[in-house]
Amino acid sequence: MAIDKQHYVLCSHCDLVIELADITVGHKAVCPRCNTTLAKNSCNMKFRSAMYAACSLIMIIVACGFVFIDIRIVGNYIGVSVLDIPKTLYFDKYSYVSALFILFVLLFPIFNLLIIVLLCSRIQLTKYRKRDLLIVYEKFQHWCMPEIFLTGVLVSFVKLMSYGSIGVTGTFWSFCLFVFFYIKSLVIFSPEVIWDEIHRNNFAVNTLKAGKTGISQNLKLCNCCQAILPMNYEKCPRCKQKSKIRDHDKIQWTIALLVTSLILYIPANLFGIMITVVFGSASTSTIIDGVIYMWQSGDIPVALVIFIASVVIPILKIISLSWLCYFALAVKQKNKNNCLKMKKLYTAVEFIGKWSMIDIFVVSVICSLVRNQQMMGVYPDIGVTFFASVVIITMIASQKFDPRLIWDRPQNRKIGQ
Template sequence: MLCPYCDTLLQIPPLTYGKKAVCPRCKKTLTSYWEEPRKQPLLYALCSLWMLFLAQLFSLLIMNVAGIEKNIDLIQIPTVMLEDQYASMAILFIVLVQFLPAFCMTGIILLFMPIPIPVGLKIFLAKSILKLKTWCMAEIFLAGVLVSFVKLMTYSDIHIGCSFTAYCFFAFSQVRAFQCIDRRILWQYIGVTPPLKKSFILGQTGLSQGLYSCPTCTAIVILHEKKCSRCHTYAHARRPYSLQWTMALLFSSFLLYIPANFMPMMITETFGDKIPATLLSGIILLWSEGSYPIAIIVFIASILVPLLKMLGTTWLCWGIRKGNIDAIRMHFIYGVIEFIGRWSMIDIFVILLLSTLVRINQFASIYPDIGALLFALMVILSMLAASSFDPRLIWDSASKSSKGKVK
């Protein structure tokens, strides 16, 4: 197997339950062996779909202000956004919180259920699940619900509904379903690993031996072959124009970062008076009200994380161009960037929840504003920038610089 992160050719030993194989060069986990590797993701996926269905039937949050009771459910959130002509926010919620998680869980069920389905459909589902799992944001939405709950406790009597409990189980089951899927084992179920026609040297990079790893199914492909024989993916030894795409998307996200932080994220209307609120003013308000943990969480997730992610990705690209880099440190930074970037969406989900829940006749209403859309686009572009970055370039650059030192 070629490590998909550093391109080192390795031999995976037989694994027992609970064991995992780790690349000795970049320290990334290559494969893990779970107990019942087919049944576990299937059961978690079935449970998550059932919990998602139950979560649609009941109230998510219930708020009481001066005797006026207001509750919301998951279906009501995009409905209210569409009624107020915020179609982009409604689509964002439906896709990231409901459709993609439901699609991926359905795909897992079809893949691991002992039913005959065409190989082409299996390949399509496996590709889709592995690519889309980063965009399934059920757990991030759940964190947004908790932040909204704490934020509204100061102004109203608020309770969680039955839907919240069901959605908690859904988010947990979804995360576990993804965790129990091992890419290598999944593709072994779909098709046999293509054999190599000759032996190669373990411990050396695939590129130096005329090999590359399929980015989809991790099969080893000969360099002159442009298509993987197992998953039929057209691929290259390295992602074409990886640094150029990363920098272009990164620059676009940075252009959106400034207006997203200084333009109104939402508007609070009280007795006809409209009060715009930016991201910074919202954090200051939380801090002044004594909600220090929530203010810190929102500050880190919404301001600090996007900025550090953009700076970190820029440093990675610059380091690869310059050479003479610490590959282990840069690879660690890449892993952190890849993990934390999606959590910046928590602020968007908070705005969606507040905009749906706080609609109390003429007393108070909250609406999203242009800053929320810009912020969401900024997060999406930064996630695309991280996904377009090829981590193998880090180790290629380190190898070149070390060879230069030897000479």
């Protein structure tokens, strides 16, 4: 399927109006100003997306039904399934972390896979139903983390080997296939194609001028479906969502959330994240304690992974978002190179933000497996709750930030207010 000629798009990152010609199969169009991907043309997009999504759903059903991984501690066998992990957290009175696990690792990815199957299959859906499914897909997409959980499982194996003998079953490989097929379906799936089936993306009254910003042509972008709208439209005709030319309140939200995450980051590192009980004697370990243990044990790569994901990334994300807010609000003299650097910084923050959850998943796996009640047990501690909150709040902060403010000139800020 080729994109029609005279097809215009408005870049969601730099607000540039671009006219797209035909895109050949297997290629994509990028913004000439900020290098953001604007559209792609995948071969048999619907069929391949639906096929991979269906395979992924089959694999997760298998993965949830049987023992996932097991451990032998002093002759005792302990095995857990994927569903046993949130159940253990719930019984340990960490229902908050348990709910996050269920939502981020299971429910949200499964819902999105089902949406892909429905939208890409031959099931007859009204344009209103397609619209609702696409809106749900977009909202869930930022919070899907099965690949991060799988990485956390692999990291936890290093720690678990100090407790006993680790074993994996066929169910573990089913979960690996679930993650693989899930990623493949997301890479191939193109929501823009489905939105175009509902309605064209251009609602502008006047002729668009490619190479100029949308705000200079009295145009704005729908943040939900990426439609091009005149400034006076309060709601997008295609997705029925409210739209603003620029939402400067979001920067205030971003700053407030960053301050909150910085406050929570202190107890997240001061309080323990795991309690290890050996023959009735309890000891608490913090995130830094876990890094030091891995380093002293000779597992330097794993120690670096945990240190970067759990210590470096949250701090860098807070600093980076703060710098982005300063650049958007205070810097008046902007050139393309500086704006492009800020855009790359924002893209990196968006990508790496949720990987800090890896430490939460490592704790979840270890606490679920090491449960030899008479000799040894590992339990979550209050630091897990604080740290999970830091990750979630910083993710919300990055989503609140409008990257188009990076490129706006001072005169454009007044128009958007």
